[in-house]
Amino acid sequence: MTPPSDNTAGTEVRRALGRDDVLAYAQLTDDFNPIHVDEAFAAESPFGHTIVHGTLTLTLVWELLAALRPPQGAHGSRVTVRFTAPVAVGETVTATLEEAAAADGPMHIVVRRADGATALTAAVRQP
Amino acid sequence: MTPPSDNTAGTEVRRALGRDDVLAYAQLTDDFNPIHVDEAFAAESPFGHTIVHGTLTLTLVWELLAALRPPQGAHGSRVTVRFTAPVAVGETVTATLEEAAAADGPMHIVVRRADGATALTAAVRQP
Numbered sequence: 001m002t003p004p005s006d007n008t009a010g011t012e013v014r015r016a017l018g019r020d021d022v023l024a025y026a027q028l029t030d031d032f033n034p035i036h037v038d039e040a041f042a043a044e045s046p047f048g049h050t051i052v053h054g055t056l057t058l059t060l061v062w063e064l065l066a067a068l069r070p071p072q073g074a075h076g077s078r079v080t081v082r083f084t085a086p087v088a089v090g091e092t093v094t095a096t097l098e099e100a101a102a103a104d105g106p107m108h109i110v111v112r113r114a115d116g117a118t119a120l121t122a123a124v125r126q127p
Numbered sequence: 128m129t130p131p132s133d134n135t136a137g138t139e140v141r142r143a144l145g146r147d148d149v150l151a152y153a154q155l156t157d158d159f160n161p162i163h164v165d166e167a168f169a170a171e172s173p174f175g176h177t178i179v180h181g182t183l184t185l186t187l188v189w190e191l192l193a194a195l196r197p198p199q200g201a202h203g204s205r206v207t208v209r210f211t212a213p214v215a216v217g218e219t220v221t222a223t224l225e226e227a228a229a230a231d232g233p234m235h236i237v238v239r240r241a242d243g244a245t246a247l248t249a250a251v252r253q254p
Contacts (some may be wrong), residue, residue, distance in 0.1 A: 024155050028148060029186045031193060033200075053191050054201030059156045062182050066132075066158060074181030080207040 009099040013063045016092045020105045025056045036089070051086040054120065060095040060111050061122045068097070072107075078126035080106075085117045093119055136226040140190045143189075143219045144179045152183045167185070178213040182245065187222040187238050188249045197226070204254035207233075211246045220246055 026032045034041035035051055042050040058081060065072040087093055091114055106123040115120050122123040153159045161168035162178055169177040185208060192199040214220055218241055226234040233250040240246050 010218075021155060024151065028151050028155065028183075029190065031189065033193070053189075055186060056155075058201075059182060062158065062180075063156065066160070074210045075213060076210060078207065078209045080205065082200045082205045083203060086202060 009097055011064065011068065011097040012094055013060060013067055014094045015060060015063070016037040016094060017056060017087060017089065019050075019089055020090050021056065022052055023051070025053050029053070029055070034038075047088075048085055050089040052089055052091070054083045054086075057087050057093060057111055057119050058122070060093060061109050061120075061124070064097060064109055065124065072124070072126060078125040080123045081120055082122075083120045085113065085119050085121050087113055136224055138191065138224040139186060139221055140194050141219060142187060142190070142249065143223045144183060144214060144216065146177075146216055148183065149177070149179055149216050152180050156180070156182070174213055174215075177214055177216040179218070181210045181213075184220060184238055184246050185249070187220060187249070188236050188247075191222040191224060191236055192234075192251065199251070199253060207250045207254045208247055209249075210247045212240065212246050214240055214246050250254050 022036055026037055031053060035045055035047065036053055037050065039050055041044055042048070061079070061081070062074060063090050093113055095111045098110055102109065106125045108121045109124065111119045111121075147172055149163055153164055157224065158180060158253060162172055163180055164177065166177055169175070188206070188208070192201075208233055220238050222238045225237055227234065234250045236249045236251065238246045238248075
Protein backbone atom coordinates (compact mmCIF):
# COMPACT_ATOMS: atom_id res chain seq x y z
CA MET A 1 0.00 0.00 0.00
CA THR A 2 1.40 3.39 -0.91
CA PRO A 3 1.43 5.98 1.85
CA PRO A 4 -1.10 8.77 1.50
CA SER A 5 0.38 11.60 -0.58
CA ASP A 6 0.04 15.26 0.31
CA ASN A 7 -0.05 15.93 -3.42
CA THR A 8 -3.69 14.98 -3.84
CA ALA A 9 -6.88 16.67 -4.90
CA GLY A 10 -8.33 18.51 -1.96
CA THR A 11 -5.01 19.79 -0.61
CA GLU A 12 -5.63 23.30 0.71
CA VAL A 13 -3.92 26.37 2.02
CA ARG A 14 -5.90 29.10 3.73
CA ARG A 15 -4.90 32.62 4.53
CA ALA A 16 -6.35 35.90 5.77
CA LEU A 17 -5.39 38.80 3.51
CA GLY A 18 -5.40 41.73 5.89
CA ARG A 19 -4.71 45.42 5.62
CA ASP A 20 -1.07 44.91 6.69
CA ASP A 21 -0.55 42.43 3.83
CA VAL A 22 -2.15 44.81 1.34
CA LEU A 23 -0.01 47.73 2.52
CA ALA A 24 3.17 45.60 2.37
CA TYR A 25 2.26 44.48 -1.13
CA ALA A 26 1.49 48.07 -2.20
CA GLN A 27 4.89 49.12 -0.91
CA LEU A 28 6.67 46.24 -2.63
CA THR A 29 5.00 46.77 -6.01
CA ASP A 30 4.55 50.56 -5.72
CA ASP A 31 0.84 50.01 -6.43
CA PHE A 32 -1.10 52.34 -4.13
CA ASN A 33 -4.26 52.36 -6.24
CA PRO A 34 -6.86 53.82 -3.82
CA ILE A 35 -9.23 50.90 -4.42
CA HIS A 36 -6.71 48.83 -2.40
CA VAL A 37 -5.62 51.28 0.30
CA ASP A 38 -8.11 54.16 0.68
CA GLU A 39 -11.21 53.10 2.60
CA ALA A 40 -13.12 56.34 2.01
CA PHE A 41 -12.46 56.18 -1.74
CA ALA A 42 -13.32 52.46 -1.93
CA ALA A 43 -16.58 52.95 0.00
CA GLU A 44 -17.79 55.15 -2.90
CA SER A 45 -16.66 52.64 -5.57
CA PRO A 46 -18.81 49.88 -7.09
CA PHE A 47 -17.05 47.40 -4.75
CA GLY A 48 -18.10 49.36 -1.65
CA HIS A 49 -14.89 48.48 0.25
CA THR A 50 -11.16 48.12 -0.29
CA ILE A 51 -10.12 45.05 -2.28
CA VAL A 52 -6.95 42.98 -2.25
CA HIS A 53 -4.57 43.33 -5.22
CA GLY A 54 -5.48 40.41 -7.53
CA THR A 55 -1.82 39.51 -7.76
CA LEU A 56 -1.55 39.27 -3.98
CA THR A 57 -4.41 36.76 -3.97
CA LEU A 58 -2.47 34.98 -6.73
CA THR A 59 0.39 34.28 -4.31
CA LEU A 60 -1.87 31.66 -2.68
CA VAL A 61 -1.42 29.52 -5.80
CA TRP A 62 2.33 29.30 -5.15
CA GLU A 63 1.80 28.75 -1.45
CA LEU A 64 -0.25 25.71 -2.40
CA LEU A 65 2.34 24.52 -4.95
CA ALA A 66 5.04 24.84 -2.27
CA ALA A 67 2.89 22.80 0.15
CA LEU A 68 2.70 19.80 -2.21
CA ARG A 69 5.05 16.81 -1.89
CA PRO A 70 7.34 17.20 -3.71
CA PRO A 71 6.98 21.00 -3.67
CA GLN A 72 6.42 22.62 -7.07
CA GLY A 73 8.07 25.94 -7.97
CA ALA A 74 7.50 28.58 -10.61
CA HIS A 75 10.68 27.91 -12.59
CA GLY A 76 9.94 26.56 -16.06
CA SER A 77 6.21 26.39 -15.44
CA ARG A 78 3.37 27.74 -17.54
CA VAL A 79 0.45 29.15 -15.62
CA THR A 80 -2.89 30.43 -16.90
CA VAL A 81 -4.77 32.57 -14.42
CA ARG A 82 -8.30 33.90 -14.61
CA PHE A 83 -9.29 36.61 -12.14
CA THR A 84 -12.99 36.21 -11.54
CA ALA A 85 -14.10 38.01 -8.36
CA PRO A 86 -12.66 40.63 -6.02
CA VAL A 87 -11.52 39.79 -2.49
CA ALA A 88 -12.30 42.26 0.30
CA VAL A 89 -9.38 43.37 2.43
CA GLY A 90 -9.48 41.30 5.62
CA GLU A 91 -11.13 38.32 3.96
CA THR A 92 -9.82 34.75 4.35
CA VAL A 93 -9.24 32.91 1.08
CA THR A 94 -8.57 29.23 0.45
CA ALA A 95 -6.56 27.71 -2.39
CA THR A 96 -7.54 24.14 -3.25
CA LEU A 97 -5.94 21.62 -5.60
CA GLU A 98 -8.83 20.31 -7.67
CA GLU A 99 -9.24 16.79 -9.00
CA ALA A 100 -7.07 16.41 -12.12
CA ALA A 101 -9.03 16.10 -15.38
CA ALA A 102 -6.23 13.95 -16.87
CA ALA A 103 -3.07 12.39 -15.42
CA ASP A 104 -0.84 14.32 -17.83
CA GLY A 105 -2.92 17.52 -17.86
CA PRO A 106 -2.32 20.72 -15.91
CA MET A 107 -2.94 21.03 -12.18
CA HIS A 108 -6.05 23.09 -11.49
CA ILE A 109 -6.04 25.34 -8.46
CA VAL A 110 -9.02 27.39 -7.32
CA VAL A 111 -8.80 30.24 -4.83
CA ARG A 112 -12.14 30.83 -3.14
CA ARG A 113 -13.43 33.55 -0.87
CA ALA A 114 -15.02 32.87 2.51
CA ASP A 115 -18.48 32.97 0.85
CA GLY A 116 -17.41 30.22 -1.59
CA ALA A 117 -17.17 32.49 -4.66
CA THR A 118 -14.21 31.80 -6.93
CA ALA A 119 -11.70 34.66 -6.72
CA LEU A 120 -9.37 33.16 -9.31
CA THR A 121 -8.46 29.92 -11.03
CA ALA A 122 -5.01 28.78 -12.16
CA ALA A 123 -3.98 25.98 -14.51
CA VAL A 124 -0.36 25.03 -13.89
CA ARG A 125 1.75 23.03 -16.33
CA GLN A 126 5.15 21.93 -15.11
CA PRO A 127 8.04 21.55 -17.59
CA MET B 128 -3.57 63.70 -35.84
CA THR B 129 -4.10 61.60 -32.73
CA PRO B 130 -1.74 62.33 -29.89
CA PRO B 131 0.90 59.69 -29.22
CA SER B 132 -0.49 57.08 -26.82
CA ASP B 133 1.41 55.63 -23.89
CA ASN B 134 -0.37 52.38 -24.61
CA THR B 135 1.86 51.38 -27.51
CA ALA B 136 4.29 48.62 -28.30
CA GLY B 137 7.61 49.42 -26.74
CA THR B 138 6.18 50.82 -23.49
CA GLU B 139 8.52 49.72 -20.71
CA VAL B 140 8.89 49.63 -16.97
CA ARG B 141 12.23 48.81 -15.39
CA ARG B 142 13.04 47.83 -11.85
CA ALA B 143 15.91 46.53 -9.73
CA LEU B 144 14.86 43.50 -7.67
CA GLY B 145 17.12 43.74 -4.66
CA ARG B 146 17.63 41.74 -1.50
CA ASP B 147 15.25 44.00 0.44
CA ASP B 148 12.48 43.33 -2.11
CA VAL B 149 13.11 39.58 -1.93
CA LEU B 150 13.04 39.58 1.87
CA ALA B 151 9.83 41.67 1.93
CA TYR B 152 8.24 39.27 -0.56
CA ALA B 153 9.41 36.24 1.45
CA GLN B 154 7.82 37.75 4.55
CA LEU B 155 4.59 38.57 2.74
CA THR B 156 4.20 35.13 1.18
CA ASP B 157 5.92 33.14 3.94
CA ASP B 158 8.22 31.68 1.24
CA PHE B 159 11.71 31.57 2.72
CA ASN B 160 13.01 28.90 0.32
CA PRO B 161 16.81 29.14 0.81
CA ILE B 162 17.35 29.51 -2.95
CA HIS B 163 15.87 33.01 -2.52
CA VAL B 164 17.29 34.13 0.82
CA ASP B 165 20.35 32.03 1.82
CA GLU B 166 23.43 33.11 -0.09
CA ALA B 167 25.65 30.27 1.17
CA PHE B 168 23.03 27.66 0.22
CA ALA B 169 22.39 29.27 -3.19
CA ALA B 170 26.12 29.44 -4.00
CA GLU B 171 26.18 25.62 -3.89
CA SER B 172 23.04 25.29 -6.03
CA PRO B 173 22.96 24.93 -9.84
CA PHE B 174 22.10 28.66 -10.05
CA GLY B 175 25.23 29.65 -8.13
CA HIS B 176 23.51 32.60 -6.44
CA THR B 177 20.22 33.60 -4.84
CA ILE B 178 17.34 34.07 -7.26
CA VAL B 179 14.25 36.26 -7.12
CA HIS B 180 10.89 34.55 -6.50
CA GLY B 181 9.39 34.07 -9.99
CA THR B 182 6.14 35.55 -8.75
CA LEU B 183 7.94 38.70 -7.58
CA THR B 184 9.33 39.16 -11.10
CA LEU B 185 5.75 38.63 -12.30
CA THR B 186 4.65 41.80 -10.49
CA LEU B 187 6.45 43.77 -13.25
CA VAL B 188 3.70 42.66 -15.64
CA TRP B 189 1.09 44.49 -13.56
CA GLU B 190 3.36 47.50 -13.09
CA LEU B 191 3.43 47.74 -16.86
CA LEU B 192 -0.34 47.26 -17.17
CA ALA B 193 -0.86 50.03 -14.60
CA ALA B 194 1.47 52.32 -16.59
CA LEU B 195 -0.65 52.06 -19.76
CA ARG B 196 -3.24 54.72 -20.69
CA PRO B 197 -5.88 53.83 -19.71
CA PRO B 198 -4.36 51.67 -16.95
CA GLN B 199 -5.26 47.97 -17.07
CA GLY B 200 -5.96 46.00 -13.90
CA ALA B 201 -6.09 42.33 -13.00
CA HIS B 202 -9.85 42.17 -12.38
CA GLY B 203 -11.63 40.00 -14.94
CA SER B 204 -8.48 39.37 -16.94
CA ARG B 205 -7.02 36.08 -18.11
CA VAL B 206 -3.26 35.87 -18.02
CA THR B 207 -0.97 33.10 -19.27
CA VAL B 208 2.53 33.26 -17.86
CA ARG B 209 5.56 31.23 -18.83
CA PHE B 210 8.56 31.35 -16.50
CA THR B 211 11.64 30.83 -18.65
CA ALA B 212 14.80 31.96 -16.86
CA PRO B 213 15.82 32.78 -13.28
CA VAL B 214 16.61 36.35 -12.18
CA ALA B 215 19.52 36.90 -9.82
CA VAL B 216 18.81 38.89 -6.67
CA GLY B 217 19.98 42.46 -7.32
CA GLU B 218 19.37 42.27 -11.06
CA THR B 219 17.44 44.93 -12.98
CA VAL B 220 14.60 43.61 -15.12
CA THR B 221 12.56 45.35 -17.80
CA ALA B 222 8.96 44.62 -18.79
CA THR B 223 8.08 45.59 -22.36
CA LEU B 224 4.74 45.67 -24.16
CA GLU B 225 5.43 43.86 -27.42
CA GLU B 226 3.88 44.61 -30.80
CA ALA B 227 0.38 43.09 -30.91
CA ALA B 228 0.01 40.10 -33.24
CA ALA B 229 -3.65 41.03 -33.85
CA ALA B 230 -5.78 44.01 -32.87
CA ASP B 231 -8.23 41.83 -30.94
CA GLY B 232 -5.61 39.39 -29.59
CA PRO B 233 -3.98 39.36 -26.16
CA MET B 234 -1.37 41.88 -25.06
CA HIS B 235 2.07 40.29 -24.96
CA ILE B 236 4.44 41.41 -22.26
CA VAL B 237 8.03 40.20 -21.94
CA VAL B 238 10.15 40.64 -18.82
CA ARG B 239 13.85 40.55 -19.67
CA ARG B 240 16.96 40.37 -17.56
CA ALA B 241 19.82 42.86 -17.87
CA ASP B 242 21.61 40.42 -20.22
CA GLY B 243 18.58 40.37 -22.53
CA ALA B 244 17.44 36.85 -21.63
CA THR B 245 13.68 36.42 -21.25
CA ALA B 246 12.78 35.84 -17.60
CA LEU B 247 9.07 35.40 -18.31
CA THR B 248 6.39 36.13 -20.86
CA ALA B 249 2.74 36.99 -20.21
CA ALA B 250 -0.24 37.04 -22.55
CA VAL B 251 -3.01 39.19 -21.08
CA ARG B 252 -6.61 39.08 -22.26
CA GLN B 253 -8.91 41.72 -20.84
CA PRO B 254 -12.63 40.97 -20.34
